[in-house]
Amino acid sequence: MIAWGFQTAVGEITLVTFTTLAPSSVMALMVMSGILLFAHLSNEERMRINTFMIIPLVLSMIGLVASATHLGNPDNALYVFTGVGRSPLSNEVFSAVVFLAFSGIYWLYSFSENPNLPFQKVWLTCIIISGAGFITGIAFAYSESTIVSWYSAYVPVNLWLNALVGGPTLALLSFQVARYDRIRGLLGKVLCAISGVAIILNTISFALQDSTLPSMENSFTTAAELVPYYGVGVGAFAILGLCSLTIWGRLVWGKGRRQGIVPGIVANILVFTGIFVMRFLFYMMHMTTGVGI
Amino acid sequence: MVQYAFYFDGTRCTGCKTCELACKDYKDLDVGFAYRKVYEVTYGDTQKDSNGCVVSTCGGYTVSMACNHCYEPACTKVCPTGAMHKDGETGLVSVNVDRCVGCGYCHMACPYDAPKVDRAKGHSVKCDGCVERVTNGEKPVCVEACPARALDFGTVDQIAALGGTQANIAPLPVPTYTDPNFYIKPSDDAQPVGSADGKAVNPLEVL
Ligand code: SF4
Ligand code: SF4
Numbered sequence: 001m002i003a004w005g006f007q008t009a010v011g012e013i014t015l016v017t018f019t020t021l022a023p024s025s026v027m028a029l030m031v032m033s034g035i036l037l038f039a040h041l042s043n044e045e046r047m048r049i050n051t052f053m054i055i056p057l058v059l060s061m062i063g064l065v066a067s068a069t070h071l072g073n074p075d076n077a078l079y080v081f082t083g084v085g086r087s088p089l090s091n092e093v094f095s096a097v098v099f100l101a102f103s104g105i106y107w108l109y110s111f112s113e114n115p116n117l118p119f120q121k122v123w124l125t126c127i128i129i130s131g132a133g134f135i136t137g138i139a140f141a142y143s144e145s146t147i148v149s150w151y152s153a154y155v156p157v158n159l160w161l162n163a164l165v166g167g168p169t170l171a172l173l174s175f176q177v178a179r180y181d182r183i184r185g186l187l188g189k190v191l192c193a194i195s196g197v198a199i200i201l202n203t204i205s206f207a208l209q210d211s212t213l214p215s216m217e218n219s220f221t222t223a224a225e226l227v228p229y230y231g232v233g234v235g236a237f238a239i240l241g242l243c244s245l246t247i248w249g250r251l252v253w254g255k256g257r258r259q260g261i262v263p264g265i266v267a268n269i270l271v272f273t274g275i276f277v278m279r280f281l282f283y284m285m286h287m288t289t290g291v292g293i
Numbered sequence: 294m295v296q297y298a299f300y301f302d303g304t305r306c307t308g309c310k311t312c313e314l315a316c317k318d319y320k321d322l323d324v325g326f327a328y329r330k331v332y333e334v335t336y337g338d339t340q341k342d343s344n345g346c347v348v349s350t351c352g353g354y355t356v357s358m359a360c361n362h363c364y365e366p367a368c369t370k371v372c373p374t375g376a377m378h379k380d381g382e383t384g385l386v387s388v389n390v391d392r393c394v395g396c397g398y399c400h401m402a403c404p405y406d407a408p409k410v411d412r413a414k415g416h417s418v419k420c421d422g423c424v425e426r427v428t429n430g431e432k433p434v435c436v437e438a439c440p441a442r443a444l445d446f447g448t449v450d451q452i453a454a455l456g457g458t459q460a461n462i463a464p465l466p467v468p469t470y471t472d473p474n475f476y477i478k479p480s481d482d483a484q485p486v487g488s489a490d491g492k493a494v495n496p497l498e499v500l
Contacts, residue, residue: 004500012397072395072415079374079392089398090373146367146404146470219332219464219493220500290404290466291332291493293500 005226005284021063027167028056050110095137154209164198188252240274296384298474305443308355315438328420336490352482360407361473368399463491
Protein backbone atom coordinates (compact mmCIF):
# COMPACT_ATOMS: atom_id res chain seq x y z
CA MET A 1 0.00 0.00 0.00
CA ILE A 2 2.76 2.40 0.98
CA ALA A 3 4.29 1.81 -2.47
CA TRP A 4 1.18 3.26 -4.17
CA GLY A 5 1.24 6.27 -1.93
CA PHE A 6 4.91 6.74 -2.65
CA GLN A 7 4.27 6.45 -6.36
CA THR A 8 1.63 9.19 -6.23
CA ALA A 9 3.88 11.57 -4.29
CA VAL A 10 6.93 10.94 -6.48
CA GLY A 11 4.76 11.43 -9.57
CA GLU A 12 3.61 14.77 -8.17
CA ILE A 13 6.99 15.81 -6.79
CA THR A 14 6.82 19.15 -8.59
CA LEU A 15 3.53 19.86 -6.84
CA VAL A 16 5.07 18.81 -3.54
CA THR A 17 7.78 21.40 -4.20
CA PHE A 18 5.34 24.08 -5.29
CA THR A 19 3.05 23.65 -2.31
CA THR A 20 6.07 23.64 0.01
CA LEU A 21 7.59 26.85 -1.31
CA ALA A 22 4.66 28.97 -2.45
CA PRO A 23 2.50 29.38 0.68
CA SER A 24 5.42 30.40 2.91
CA SER A 25 6.97 32.64 0.25
CA VAL A 26 3.65 34.38 -0.25
CA MET A 27 3.30 34.83 3.49
CA ALA A 28 6.82 36.27 3.66
CA LEU A 29 5.94 38.75 0.93
CA MET A 30 2.78 39.67 2.82
CA VAL A 31 4.82 40.27 5.99
CA MET A 32 7.33 42.42 4.11
CA SER A 33 4.53 44.35 2.47
CA GLY A 34 3.00 44.93 5.89
CA ILE A 35 6.26 46.40 7.18
CA LEU A 36 6.61 48.60 4.10
CA LEU A 37 3.07 49.80 4.68
CA PHE A 38 3.05 50.45 8.39
CA ALA A 39 6.62 50.79 9.74
CA HIS A 40 8.53 54.07 9.86
CA LEU A 41 11.34 53.41 7.45
CA SER A 42 14.18 55.49 6.15
CA ASN A 43 14.35 55.78 2.38
CA GLU A 44 17.36 53.55 2.35
CA GLU A 45 15.68 50.87 4.47
CA ARG A 46 12.61 50.98 2.26
CA MET A 47 14.77 50.55 -0.83
CA ARG A 48 16.66 47.61 0.59
CA ILE A 49 13.50 45.84 1.74
CA ASN A 50 11.94 46.45 -1.67
CA THR A 51 14.97 44.97 -3.35
CA PHE A 52 15.11 41.84 -1.24
CA MET A 53 11.46 41.08 -1.71
CA ILE A 54 13.01 39.23 -4.62
CA ILE A 55 13.97 36.36 -2.27
CA PRO A 56 10.42 35.18 -1.50
CA LEU A 57 9.27 36.29 -4.95
CA VAL A 58 11.78 34.02 -6.68
CA LEU A 59 10.99 31.14 -4.34
CA SER A 60 7.29 31.39 -5.10
CA MET A 61 8.08 31.58 -8.83
CA ILE A 62 10.31 28.50 -8.61
CA GLY A 63 7.36 26.71 -7.08
CA LEU A 64 5.03 27.84 -9.82
CA VAL A 65 7.45 26.98 -12.62
CA ALA A 66 8.07 23.60 -10.99
CA SER A 67 4.34 22.92 -10.93
CA ALA A 68 4.03 23.93 -14.59
CA THR A 69 6.64 21.35 -15.59
CA HIS A 70 4.35 18.54 -14.48
CA LEU A 71 1.84 19.52 -17.16
CA GLY A 72 1.65 17.18 -20.11
CA ASN A 73 0.99 19.96 -22.59
CA PRO A 74 1.79 23.47 -21.32
CA ASP A 75 0.80 24.90 -24.74
CA ASN A 76 -2.82 24.69 -23.67
CA ALA A 77 -2.18 26.40 -20.34
CA LEU A 78 -4.23 29.49 -21.16
CA TYR A 79 -7.40 27.39 -21.27
CA VAL A 80 -6.95 26.97 -17.52
CA PHE A 81 -8.55 30.37 -17.07
CA THR A 82 -11.77 29.17 -18.66
CA GLY A 83 -12.41 27.06 -15.56
CA VAL A 84 -12.26 29.93 -13.04
CA GLY A 85 -15.24 29.68 -10.72
CA ARG A 86 -15.85 26.00 -11.54
CA SER A 87 -12.55 24.19 -11.12
CA PRO A 88 -10.66 24.69 -7.84
CA LEU A 89 -7.43 24.25 -9.81
CA SER A 90 -8.32 27.12 -12.13
CA ASN A 91 -9.13 29.26 -9.11
CA GLU A 92 -5.72 28.45 -7.68
CA VAL A 93 -3.85 29.30 -10.87
CA PHE A 94 -5.86 32.49 -11.32
CA SER A 95 -5.13 33.62 -7.75
CA ALA A 96 -1.43 32.81 -8.35
CA VAL A 97 -1.28 34.94 -11.46
CA VAL A 98 -3.03 37.88 -9.79
CA PHE A 99 -0.68 37.71 -6.82
CA LEU A 100 2.48 37.37 -8.89
CA ALA A 101 1.38 40.22 -11.14
CA PHE A 102 0.91 42.54 -8.15
CA SER A 103 4.19 41.47 -6.53
CA GLY A 104 6.24 41.47 -9.72
CA ILE A 105 5.01 44.85 -10.89
CA TYR A 106 5.54 46.33 -7.43
CA TRP A 107 9.07 45.01 -7.32
CA LEU A 108 9.97 46.34 -10.77
CA TYR A 109 8.34 49.69 -10.05
CA SER A 110 10.33 50.04 -6.84
CA PHE A 111 13.43 50.55 -9.01
CA SER A 112 11.99 53.59 -10.77
CA GLU A 113 13.84 56.81 -10.04
CA ASN A 114 11.09 58.53 -8.10
CA PRO A 115 8.61 55.92 -6.95
CA ASN A 116 5.32 57.36 -5.81
CA LEU A 117 4.87 56.24 -2.19
CA PRO A 118 1.06 56.51 -1.92
CA PHE A 119 0.77 54.51 -5.13
CA GLN A 120 3.19 51.93 -3.75
CA LYS A 121 1.11 51.66 -0.59
CA VAL A 122 -2.03 50.88 -2.57
CA TRP A 123 -0.04 48.28 -4.46
CA LEU A 124 1.30 46.76 -1.20
CA THR A 125 -2.25 46.46 0.09
CA CYS A 126 -3.12 44.60 -3.11
CA ILE A 127 -0.16 42.25 -2.54
CA ILE A 128 -1.42 41.42 0.95
CA ILE A 129 -5.01 40.82 -0.14
CA SER A 130 -4.09 38.82 -3.26
CA GLY A 131 -1.52 36.86 -1.22
CA ALA A 132 -4.23 35.75 1.19
CA GLY A 133 -6.29 34.80 -1.86
CA PHE A 134 -3.44 32.79 -3.34
CA ILE A 135 -2.77 30.84 -0.14
CA THR A 136 -6.50 30.11 0.13
CA GLY A 137 -6.47 29.05 -3.54
CA ILE A 138 -3.72 26.51 -2.86
CA ALA A 139 -5.44 25.37 0.33
CA PHE A 140 -8.64 24.49 -1.56
CA ALA A 141 -7.07 23.37 -4.85
CA TYR A 142 -8.08 19.75 -4.26
CA SER A 143 -11.40 20.35 -2.64
CA GLU A 144 -13.51 17.69 -4.36
CA SER A 145 -15.79 15.39 -2.40
CA THR A 146 -14.77 12.20 -4.26
CA ILE A 147 -11.15 12.57 -3.05
CA VAL A 148 -11.96 11.41 0.44
CA SER A 149 -8.52 11.77 1.99
CA TRP A 150 -8.20 15.39 0.83
CA TYR A 151 -11.79 16.48 1.34
CA SER A 152 -11.33 17.37 4.98
CA ALA A 153 -11.11 20.59 6.95
CA TYR A 154 -7.59 19.63 8.05
CA VAL A 155 -6.25 20.07 4.53
CA PRO A 156 -6.85 23.83 4.13
CA VAL A 157 -6.12 24.46 7.81
CA ASN A 158 -2.75 22.69 7.53
CA LEU A 159 -1.85 24.55 4.37
CA TRP A 160 -2.55 27.93 5.98
CA LEU A 161 -0.64 26.92 9.09
CA ASN A 162 2.29 25.82 6.88
CA ALA A 163 2.35 29.35 5.48
CA LEU A 164 2.37 30.79 8.99
CA VAL A 165 5.22 28.46 10.01
CA GLY A 166 7.53 29.15 7.06
CA GLY A 167 6.45 32.65 6.07
CA PRO A 168 7.77 34.49 9.14
CA THR A 169 11.12 32.68 9.03
CA LEU A 170 11.58 33.47 5.35
CA ALA A 171 10.61 37.08 6.02
CA LEU A 172 13.19 37.18 8.82
CA LEU A 173 15.88 35.96 6.44
CA SER A 174 14.86 38.47 3.77
CA PHE A 175 14.92 41.30 6.29
CA GLN A 176 18.29 40.12 7.50
CA VAL A 177 19.71 40.14 3.98
CA ALA A 178 18.19 43.61 3.54
CA ARG A 179 20.06 44.64 6.70
CA TYR A 180 16.84 45.71 8.37
CA ASP A 181 18.13 45.65 11.91
CA ARG A 182 14.80 46.01 13.61
CA ILE A 183 14.30 42.25 13.35
CA ARG A 184 16.46 42.18 16.45
CA GLY A 185 13.73 44.06 18.27
CA LEU A 186 10.00 43.58 18.64
CA LEU A 187 9.47 42.66 14.98
CA GLY A 188 11.81 39.67 15.15
CA LYS A 189 10.23 38.49 18.38
CA VAL A 190 6.73 38.76 16.98
CA LEU A 191 7.70 36.85 13.82
CA CYS A 192 9.35 34.10 15.89
CA ALA A 193 6.27 33.93 18.10
CA ILE A 194 3.92 33.62 15.10
CA SER A 195 6.01 30.85 13.61
CA GLY A 196 6.29 29.11 17.00
CA VAL A 197 2.55 29.20 17.70
CA ALA A 198 1.87 28.04 14.12
CA ILE A 199 4.26 25.09 14.59
CA ILE A 200 2.38 24.02 17.70
CA LEU A 201 -1.06 24.43 16.11
CA ASN A 202 0.06 22.75 12.90
CA THR A 203 1.50 19.80 14.80
CA ILE A 204 -1.77 19.41 16.71
CA SER A 205 -3.78 19.67 13.50
CA PHE A 206 -1.56 17.11 11.73
CA ALA A 207 -1.89 14.74 14.70
CA LEU A 208 -5.69 15.09 14.73
CA GLN A 209 -5.74 14.50 10.98
CA ASP A 210 -3.60 11.38 11.49
CA SER A 211 -6.26 9.96 13.79
CA THR A 212 -8.88 10.26 11.01
CA LEU A 213 -6.84 8.38 8.38
CA PRO A 214 -7.71 4.77 9.37
CA SER A 215 -11.42 5.45 8.84
CA MET A 216 -10.90 6.84 5.32
CA GLU A 217 -11.41 3.72 3.30
CA ASN A 218 -11.97 2.76 -0.31
CA SER A 219 -12.14 -0.61 -2.04
CA PHE A 220 -8.39 -1.15 -1.96
CA THR A 221 -7.00 0.42 1.16
CA THR A 222 -7.24 3.08 3.83
CA ALA A 223 -5.54 6.45 3.89
CA ALA A 224 -3.60 5.26 6.96
CA GLU A 225 -2.15 2.36 4.96
CA LEU A 226 -1.03 4.74 2.22
CA VAL A 227 0.91 6.86 4.75
CA PRO A 228 1.87 4.51 7.57
CA TYR A 229 4.61 6.87 8.77
CA TYR A 230 2.47 9.96 9.02
CA GLY A 231 3.12 10.26 12.74
CA VAL A 232 6.89 10.09 12.19
CA GLY A 233 6.58 12.84 9.58
CA VAL A 234 4.62 15.01 12.00
CA GLY A 235 7.33 14.52 14.60
CA ALA A 236 10.04 15.44 12.11
CA PHE A 237 8.08 18.52 11.06
CA ALA A 238 7.76 19.70 14.66
CA ILE A 239 11.42 19.05 15.52
CA LEU A 240 12.75 20.72 12.37
CA GLY A 241 10.49 23.71 12.97
CA LEU A 242 11.62 24.06 16.57
CA CYS A 243 15.31 23.78 15.55
CA SER A 244 14.73 26.58 13.07
CA LEU A 245 13.11 28.69 15.76
CA THR A 246 15.98 28.05 18.14
CA ILE A 247 18.38 29.46 15.57
CA TRP A 248 16.19 32.50 15.00
CA GLY A 249 15.71 32.92 18.72
CA ARG A 250 19.48 33.19 19.20
CA LEU A 251 19.70 35.74 16.39
CA VAL A 252 16.73 37.80 17.48
CA TRP A 253 17.22 37.74 21.24
CA GLY A 254 21.02 37.50 21.17
CA LYS A 255 23.12 40.52 22.06
CA GLY A 256 26.27 41.61 20.35
CA ARG A 257 27.26 42.20 16.79
CA ARG A 258 25.21 41.39 13.75
CA GLN A 259 25.29 37.76 12.62
CA GLY A 260 25.98 36.49 9.11
CA ILE A 261 23.16 35.07 7.04
CA VAL A 262 24.29 31.45 7.13
CA PRO A 263 22.38 30.55 10.32
CA GLY A 264 19.25 32.15 8.87
CA ILE A 265 19.62 30.13 5.69
CA VAL A 266 20.11 26.95 7.69
CA ALA A 267 17.04 27.78 9.79
CA ASN A 268 14.97 28.18 6.62
CA ILE A 269 16.28 24.96 5.09
CA LEU A 270 15.23 23.17 8.28
CA VAL A 271 11.75 24.58 8.38
CA PHE A 272 11.16 24.06 4.66
CA THR A 273 12.40 20.47 4.91
CA GLY A 274 9.77 19.84 7.58
CA ILE A 275 7.04 21.35 5.41
CA PHE A 276 8.29 19.38 2.39
CA VAL A 277 8.03 16.12 4.32
CA MET A 278 4.43 16.88 5.24
CA ARG A 279 3.54 17.90 1.69
CA PHE A 280 5.07 14.67 0.41
CA LEU A 281 2.95 12.71 2.87
CA PHE A 282 -0.09 14.72 1.82
CA TYR A 283 0.29 13.59 -1.79
CA MET A 284 0.96 10.03 -0.63
CA MET A 285 -2.46 9.83 0.99
CA HIS A 286 -4.40 10.61 -2.18
CA MET A 287 -7.32 8.25 -2.71
CA THR A 288 -10.88 8.54 -3.92
CA THR A 289 -13.96 6.81 -2.71
CA GLY A 290 -14.50 3.66 -4.77
CA VAL A 291 -11.49 2.47 -6.74
CA GLY A 292 -9.17 5.44 -7.27
CA ILE A 293 -5.66 5.76 -5.84
CA MET B 294 -30.37 14.99 -25.42
CA VAL B 295 -29.77 11.25 -25.44
CA GLN B 296 -27.88 9.82 -22.50
CA TYR B 297 -26.07 6.57 -23.12
CA ALA B 298 -25.30 4.03 -20.42
CA PHE B 299 -23.43 0.77 -19.92
CA TYR B 300 -24.91 -2.42 -18.53
CA PHE B 301 -23.11 -5.23 -16.75
CA ASP B 302 -24.69 -8.58 -16.02
CA GLY B 303 -22.80 -10.09 -13.08
CA THR B 304 -24.69 -13.36 -13.46
CA ARG B 305 -23.12 -13.87 -16.90
CA CYS B 306 -19.58 -12.50 -16.56
CA THR B 307 -16.90 -15.19 -16.31
CA GLY B 308 -14.08 -12.75 -15.66
CA CYS B 309 -12.33 -13.65 -18.91
CA LYS B 310 -11.34 -10.01 -19.66
CA THR B 311 -12.00 -10.24 -23.37
CA CYS B 312 -13.78 -6.86 -23.08
CA GLU B 313 -10.68 -5.27 -21.60
CA LEU B 314 -8.39 -6.71 -24.26
CA ALA B 315 -10.75 -5.94 -27.15
CA CYS B 316 -10.78 -2.30 -26.01
CA LYS B 317 -7.00 -2.21 -25.64
CA ASP B 318 -6.64 -3.63 -29.12
CA TYR B 319 -9.24 -1.39 -30.75
CA LYS B 320 -7.88 1.75 -29.07
CA ASP B 321 -4.28 0.63 -29.52
CA LEU B 322 -3.42 1.14 -25.86
CA ASP B 323 0.07 0.70 -24.52
CA VAL B 324 1.20 -1.24 -21.47
CA GLY B 325 -0.16 0.46 -18.38
CA PHE B 326 -3.36 1.71 -20.03
CA ALA B 327 -6.80 0.11 -20.06
CA TYR B 328 -10.06 1.98 -20.55
CA ARG B 329 -12.11 -0.98 -19.41
CA LYS B 330 -10.98 -2.93 -16.41
CA VAL B 331 -12.25 -6.05 -14.71
CA TYR B 332 -12.24 -5.82 -10.93
CA GLU B 333 -12.07 -9.06 -8.99
CA VAL B 334 -13.60 -9.38 -5.55
CA THR B 335 -12.99 -12.44 -3.42
CA TYR B 336 -13.77 -13.01 0.22
CA GLY B 337 -14.35 -15.53 2.93
CA ASP B 338 -12.55 -18.43 4.50
CA THR B 339 -12.40 -22.22 4.30
CA GLN B 340 -12.00 -24.11 7.57
CA LYS B 341 -12.64 -27.44 9.24
CA ASP B 342 -15.41 -27.39 11.78
CA SER B 343 -15.44 -29.38 15.05
CA ASN B 344 -16.68 -32.49 13.19
CA GLY B 345 -13.78 -32.29 10.78
CA CYS B 346 -16.05 -31.17 7.95
CA VAL B 347 -14.71 -28.56 5.56
CA VAL B 348 -16.91 -25.45 5.55
CA SER B 349 -16.42 -22.40 3.42
CA THR B 350 -17.72 -18.87 3.41
CA CYS B 351 -15.79 -18.06 0.24
CA GLY B 352 -17.31 -16.07 -2.53
CA GLY B 353 -16.09 -14.14 -5.48
CA TYR B 354 -17.25 -12.14 -8.43
CA THR B 355 -16.05 -9.75 -11.09
CA VAL B 356 -17.14 -6.30 -12.21
CA SER B 357 -16.24 -5.07 -15.68
CA MET B 358 -16.23 -1.29 -15.81
CA ALA B 359 -15.08 1.61 -17.96
CA CYS B 360 -16.01 5.28 -17.69
CA ASN B 361 -19.62 5.57 -16.61
CA HIS B 362 -20.30 8.82 -18.46
CA CYS B 363 -21.85 10.13 -15.26
CA TYR B 364 -24.65 12.68 -15.00
CA GLU B 365 -22.57 14.64 -12.45
CA PRO B 366 -19.01 13.82 -13.46
CA ALA B 367 -16.30 14.63 -10.94
CA CYS B 368 -13.80 14.82 -13.80
CA THR B 369 -15.54 17.60 -15.74
CA LYS B 370 -16.17 19.54 -12.55
CA VAL B 371 -12.51 19.71 -11.57
CA CYS B 372 -10.96 19.95 -15.05
CA PRO B 373 -9.43 23.43 -15.23
CA THR B 374 -9.47 23.72 -19.01
CA GLY B 375 -12.87 22.30 -19.85
CA ALA B 376 -11.05 19.66 -21.92
CA MET B 377 -12.92 16.96 -20.05
CA HIS B 378 -16.47 17.58 -21.16
CA LYS B 379 -19.86 15.96 -21.40
CA ASP B 380 -21.26 15.94 -24.90
CA GLY B 381 -24.59 17.73 -25.18
CA GLU B 382 -25.95 15.23 -27.75
CA THR B 383 -24.89 11.86 -26.34
CA GLY B 384 -24.03 12.52 -22.72
CA LEU B 385 -20.71 10.79 -23.36
CA VAL B 386 -17.77 12.23 -21.42
CA SER B 387 -14.51 12.63 -23.31
CA VAL B 388 -11.29 14.62 -23.51
CA ASN B 389 -10.76 17.43 -25.98
CA VAL B 390 -7.05 16.88 -26.57
CA ASP B 391 -6.65 20.36 -28.04
CA ARG B 392 -7.49 21.87 -24.67
CA CYS B 393 -6.10 19.34 -22.19
CA VAL B 394 -2.97 20.39 -20.29
CA GLY B 395 -2.38 16.94 -18.84
CA CYS B 396 -2.62 18.15 -15.24
CA GLY B 397 -4.13 14.85 -14.10
CA TYR B 398 -6.83 16.35 -11.92
CA CYS B 399 -9.53 14.31 -13.71
CA HIS B 400 -7.61 11.16 -12.80
CA MET B 401 -7.28 12.29 -9.21
CA ALA B 402 -11.00 13.01 -8.84
CA CYS B 403 -12.76 10.18 -10.69
CA PRO B 404 -13.98 7.60 -8.15
CA TYR B 405 -14.08 4.97 -10.95
CA ASP B 406 -10.43 5.53 -11.88
CA ALA B 407 -11.38 6.08 -15.52
CA PRO B 408 -9.15 8.89 -16.87
CA LYS B 409 -5.38 8.69 -16.84
CA VAL B 410 -2.75 11.05 -18.22
CA ASP B 411 -0.65 9.56 -21.00
CA ARG B 412 2.65 11.36 -20.46
CA ALA B 413 3.90 10.39 -23.93
CA LYS B 414 0.87 11.98 -25.54
CA GLY B 415 0.74 14.89 -23.09
CA HIS B 416 -2.97 14.60 -22.36
CA SER B 417 -5.53 12.62 -20.47
CA VAL B 418 -7.03 9.50 -22.09
CA LYS B 419 -10.14 7.49 -21.28
CA CYS B 420 -13.13 5.58 -22.62
CA ASP B 421 -15.21 7.73 -24.95
CA GLY B 422 -17.96 5.14 -25.33
CA CYS B 423 -16.60 4.31 -28.82
CA VAL B 424 -18.46 7.37 -29.97
CA GLU B 425 -17.63 6.83 -33.64
CA ARG B 426 -19.12 3.33 -33.56
CA VAL B 427 -22.15 4.50 -31.61
CA THR B 428 -22.90 7.27 -34.12
CA ASN B 429 -22.74 4.57 -36.82
CA GLY B 430 -25.39 2.59 -35.01
CA GLU B 431 -22.93 0.03 -33.59
CA LYS B 432 -22.20 -0.81 -29.97
CA PRO B 433 -18.85 -0.17 -28.25
CA VAL B 434 -16.20 -2.76 -29.03
CA CYS B 435 -16.11 -4.19 -25.48
CA VAL B 436 -19.84 -4.93 -25.63
CA GLU B 437 -19.55 -6.67 -28.99
CA ALA B 438 -16.51 -8.66 -27.84
CA CYS B 439 -17.98 -10.17 -24.66
CA PRO B 440 -18.40 -13.90 -25.32
CA ALA B 441 -20.85 -14.25 -22.44
CA ARG B 442 -22.98 -11.26 -23.52
CA ALA B 443 -22.54 -9.81 -20.07
CA LEU B 444 -22.21 -6.24 -21.32
CA ASP B 445 -24.62 -3.97 -23.07
CA PHE B 446 -24.86 -0.35 -24.11
CA GLY B 447 -27.76 1.84 -25.09
CA THR B 448 -29.79 4.83 -24.05
CA VAL B 449 -30.21 5.04 -20.31
CA ASP B 450 -33.92 4.16 -20.64
CA GLN B 451 -33.14 1.00 -22.62
CA ILE B 452 -30.42 0.00 -20.17
CA ALA B 453 -32.44 0.72 -17.04
CA ALA B 454 -35.23 -1.43 -18.49
CA LEU B 455 -32.91 -4.47 -18.52
CA GLY B 456 -33.58 -4.94 -14.83
CA GLY B 457 -30.33 -3.91 -13.16
CA THR B 458 -29.85 -1.17 -10.62
CA GLN B 459 -27.58 1.86 -10.80
CA ALA B 460 -23.96 0.87 -9.99
CA ASN B 461 -24.41 -0.03 -6.35
CA ILE B 462 -22.21 -3.00 -5.54
CA ALA B 463 -18.66 -3.18 -4.17
CA PRO B 464 -15.97 -2.27 -5.10
CA LEU B 465 -17.74 0.75 -6.59
CA PRO B 466 -18.45 3.91 -4.61
CA VAL B 467 -21.98 4.90 -3.66
CA PRO B 468 -23.58 6.18 -6.87
CA THR B 469 -24.65 9.49 -5.33
CA TYR B 470 -21.18 10.99 -5.83
CA THR B 471 -21.37 11.24 -9.62
CA ASP B 472 -24.71 9.68 -10.64
CA PRO B 473 -23.10 7.16 -13.03
CA ASN B 474 -24.81 5.83 -16.16
CA PHE B 475 -23.93 2.26 -15.29
CA TYR B 476 -26.48 -0.42 -14.47
CA ILE B 477 -25.62 -3.72 -12.88
CA LYS B 478 -27.42 -7.01 -12.50
CA PRO B 479 -25.49 -8.42 -9.53
CA SER B 480 -24.45 -12.05 -9.15
CA ASP B 481 -25.46 -13.89 -5.99
CA ASP B 482 -22.03 -13.33 -4.45
CA ALA B 483 -22.04 -9.56 -5.00
CA GLN B 484 -21.46 -7.49 -1.89
CA PRO B 485 -23.04 -4.14 -1.10
CA VAL B 486 -21.09 -0.91 -1.58
CA GLY B 487 -18.66 -0.31 1.27
CA SER B 488 -18.80 -3.92 2.48
CA ALA B 489 -15.65 -5.13 4.24
CA ASP B 490 -15.84 -8.22 2.03
CA GLY B 491 -16.11 -6.13 -1.11
CA LYS B 492 -12.43 -5.31 -1.56
CA ALA B 493 -10.92 -5.51 -5.03
CA VAL B 494 -8.13 -8.07 -4.91
CA ASN B 495 -6.36 -7.44 -8.22
CA PRO B 496 -4.87 -3.97 -7.69
CA LEU B 497 -1.70 -4.66 -9.65
CA GLU B 498 -3.84 -5.39 -12.67
CA VAL B 499 -6.30 -2.51 -12.47
CA LEU B 500 -4.48 0.39 -10.86
S1 SF4 C 1 -16.73 7.62 -14.50
FE1 SF4 C 1 -15.15 9.10 -13.92
S2 SF4 C 1 -14.32 9.79 -15.89
FE2 SF4 C 1 -16.29 8.87 -16.33
S3 SF4 C 1 -17.77 10.60 -16.27
FE3 SF4 C 1 -17.77 9.63 -14.23
S4 SF4 C 1 -16.31 10.87 -13.08
FE4 SF4 C 1 -15.91 11.28 -15.26
S1 SF4 D 1 -5.60 16.15 -17.50
FE1 SF4 D 1 -6.72 17.29 -19.12
S2 SF4 D 1 -8.83 16.50 -19.04
FE2 SF4 D 1 -7.83 15.92 -17.10
S3 SF4 D 1 -8.31 17.60 -15.64
FE3 SF4 D 1 -6.31 18.12 -16.57
S4 SF4 D 1 -6.83 19.43 -18.35
FE4 SF4 D 1 -8.74 18.35 -17.75
